[in-house]
Amino acid sequence: MTSPTPRRPARPSRRLPAVLAGATAGALVVGLAALPARAESGAGAPLGTVARTAGGGHFEPGPCPRTADPIPDLARAHCGTLTVPENRSRRHGRRITLAVAIIPAVGRRPASDPIVWLAGGPGDDAVSEIPMAVAGGLNRDRDVIFMSQRGTYSADPQLTCPNVDEFAADSLGLAFGAPSTGRLHVRETRKCRDRVVNRGADPSAYDGPESAADYDALRKALGIMQWNVFGISYGTNLALHYMRLHPEGIRSVGIDGVLPPALSGGAVTWKAAREGYDGLFRACEEQPACNNRYPHLKGTFERLVSEVEARPVTTSVTVPGRSRPVKVVLDGGVLVNWLASATHVAAGVPRSIDELAHGNPQRIAAQWAGGKLSPQAIGRTSHGLAYGVFCREWTPYESEADIVRAGRRLFPSFPRSVLVNAPFLSWLHPDCRAWDVPPADPSVRQRTYSDIPTLVLSGGFDAQTAPSNGAYAARTLSRSTAVTVPYVAHVVFADSTCAQTITVAFFDRPGAPDTRCLAGLRPPTFEIAP
Template sequence: MHPPHHRTTPRLRTAPRLRTVRRLRTALAGAAAGLLVVGLAALPARAGSGTPATPGARTPLGTRAHTTGRAHFEPGPCPRTADPAPPIEGARCGTLTVPENRARHDGRTITLGVEIVPAATPRPAPDPIVWFAGGPGDDAVSEIQLALGGGLNSDRDVIFMSQRGTYSADPALTCPNIDHFNADALDLVYGAPSTGRLHVRQTRACRDALAGGGADLAAYDTTESAADYADLREALCIEQWNVFGISYGTDLALLYLREHPQGIRSVGIDGVLPPSLASGAVTWTAAREGFDGIFRACAQQSACNDRYPDLKAVFERLVGELEARPVTTTVTVPGHPDPVEVVLDGGVLVNWLTFASHLAAGVPRSIDELAHGNPQRIAEQWAGGKLSPQAVGRLSHGLAYGVFCREWTPFESEEDVIEAGRRAFPSFPDSVLANAPGLAWLHADCRAWDVPAAPSSVRDVTRSDIPSLVLSGGFDAQTAPSSGPYAARTLSRSTEVTVPYVAHVVFADSPCAQSITRSFFDTPTAPDTGCLAGLQPPEFEIAP
């Protein structure tokens, strides 16, 4: 796909090893303290103090079995979660059974885990919120604390359903061999062709295992997932609901809005990835915008600018130097008693900053230390992300590659990726530009995955007059601040908000974004955005 002429960039938190915000924050170690960053599980969950709807006021969602068309909802135990979590008081659970491939009337069925968290008020609004997880390949049920930490269930039930192939679905198309390879490859040169060949070998092994187990890999994509949610609404007998999608979940939400608009009261999207832009190539502009947001904020803060002048130029110089002469260092990662050898090249530095944008206050100091011969902070964070237990066995590579290889790579070339990178970062070597941030070796992986391209209509622009909230973060290096306005231009009743000084998925980190989101679902055509006026940039760490 050739880059779009309008604005630029997006993407979600993607790539075969893409993480939910919880994984991102726990993965990036706080190098100075030598500890993992506190994960989103530490955020307060409001559902625990809530109560179900008043008896007799209505039939609580998820308490009755129901069949609609070829889909069936069955109440039952709550789905498993990727992280240990106490039961949520009043939660109602079950499974939705749907066709694996709706084009095949004689094909097998799959089951998707469903958990309905009650509103914190005894008299909730009648229209619940359904949560669309990121990834592609993240598990919605494992993102419950992220949603509830922001009070999303303050006055509405919130519905979480595992997207097909994800951790709490059956089958779960996870391939821990890829996650283990990513950890084992810390001592390899990231951008070396030999590393790419090893990565593709693991991808092919994953594909062979899943296909050998009976999975129809071409049925794991955004179109089928959108149909699953349309079936869920009918199976739960919901007349009208609201949608909230994060990261890749915004791609899914926009396609769902286009293909299944019935019964949608409002749509919120955060960390926006429009289907018409989704590709490896556009991630380069996302990185450019997110990085520049951090560099500008430092330059505008006198203490940061005085201590770390020309931060942008220093970073770009280091990318070229490390690509020409990678640095090897040894670090200790919490939870791993043995020292870990880490190789830092230009590609690693770019990928590190993409995700370190969530810890922006420490970025200038980390870059400065690297420039002065100390790579420890960056190496510890990079290794911590790969070696974290939360990085292994929870992502659905089957769904991730289904989306990438059916909906992304058929509509772009490898040359498109390099050219997009060159426009965004003219000084970077081609060996760095060949691998888009977070998506190394994607085209080669997709050749190994070997699924047919989706119809080109999957990339159509979504046009709608359903009230929409479009949220972006000023430091978002994964889907880019500009992707929000791009999506909003064809959503005629949208409120478009860029929350400054926040990285990808602002709902996870910004109390202001959480307040705006809750306000939106209360009054979709007039959310309260007044909190934006008081936001301040982070106080960047200043080394002694």
């Protein structure tokens, strides 16, 4: 999966497929509940009793993890590591280590049930998403626990593969949909697999069910009787696995940017693109100034996809941090992926599409290149975890033909060379043939049936995980509240103060979250070119 573009430096990564759901409050053991309000980073403040669980988890207080960017909030965090079996089916197999950071609640009398944060990706590092959680006020009344998923940046082993990210940057000057570009990408995937295996890792041990067991082990090792779960993007997929496999000790769950395991794959990303694009196009149509200046925006965009796929546009752009102009080729696949992320900066999208239609590709090319060349796009994603999820849980249960059929049904004018590469999941099946891991048990595709109170959040402009996915997941969650926040793209908690208010209110009262702020939301004011 490629990184979302354009990538804004202030936003912690939440990639999805770049791309993401207890009745009563419990109490923490005294050791954790009585932690001081602050602790110096790396001081190794005690976190309850160091414990081993039946699942093999062992928690050890210790220094806070290293991070790619400075995270000031770690200065007051309580940190340590959880050690778990790499592959739980192997009784005496090797063990791996996952970094843990607990951000204390701001309030003087925090609730006894903390929130555990499940990061996106698959492959993003939870610790890097601390600023997003704190900015949204998630730790107002509760401690928030961040644990690196297996293989991610602050875990050991760290299964990042910078070569895959570097290829995405180096290939800006290649036609995205060309077969030769796909072959080169698969070559980098093979190199990544070699890197993972050479580090002694078992590629088949990095998937959702193993990660869900890691979180169950963490709760038990910390001595937490009951906690709340909040997952974003791919973290919603993991949260639904977790609810199904290890429901004990979960008081409530929030999922934002929903990707149900039963739907995961390329077909659903075409659905997400259709729904997210249409939400934005409709908002422009309903705004007289936008509709008058950019009439028939939907038809213009879809025509452009076919036109530039047949005749790619080559240009050069200046990217911050680069001394020389960067060559960029725009074809149909690039436009599809660009818009799926550009809904995050929706106000400028109609103008960008219009400029391309009139022969000026600069705005789109600059955004596309800026995302690929950003320092945040290189060496931070665990492709070892991402491919484990894709190739064990997704591709065995969806064919390449299924992806093309879904795309053709939703975008009948797109050529097959575009449809074969679903948004954010380009070359998925060839990559998985190179990754060469056995499929997960078919139960991995089961829907989650649960009566755990669940907040299901979607964004009206979300072109990465379909807004309708939220309603789909909610249908088997008997005590769920499904909310679509209009005019917001993927992961509404990151961009919407209303979504943040609803989320915090939900964890206070899971049965009746306050959603009144939705009534006051307004669409963006779209940029009008002179």
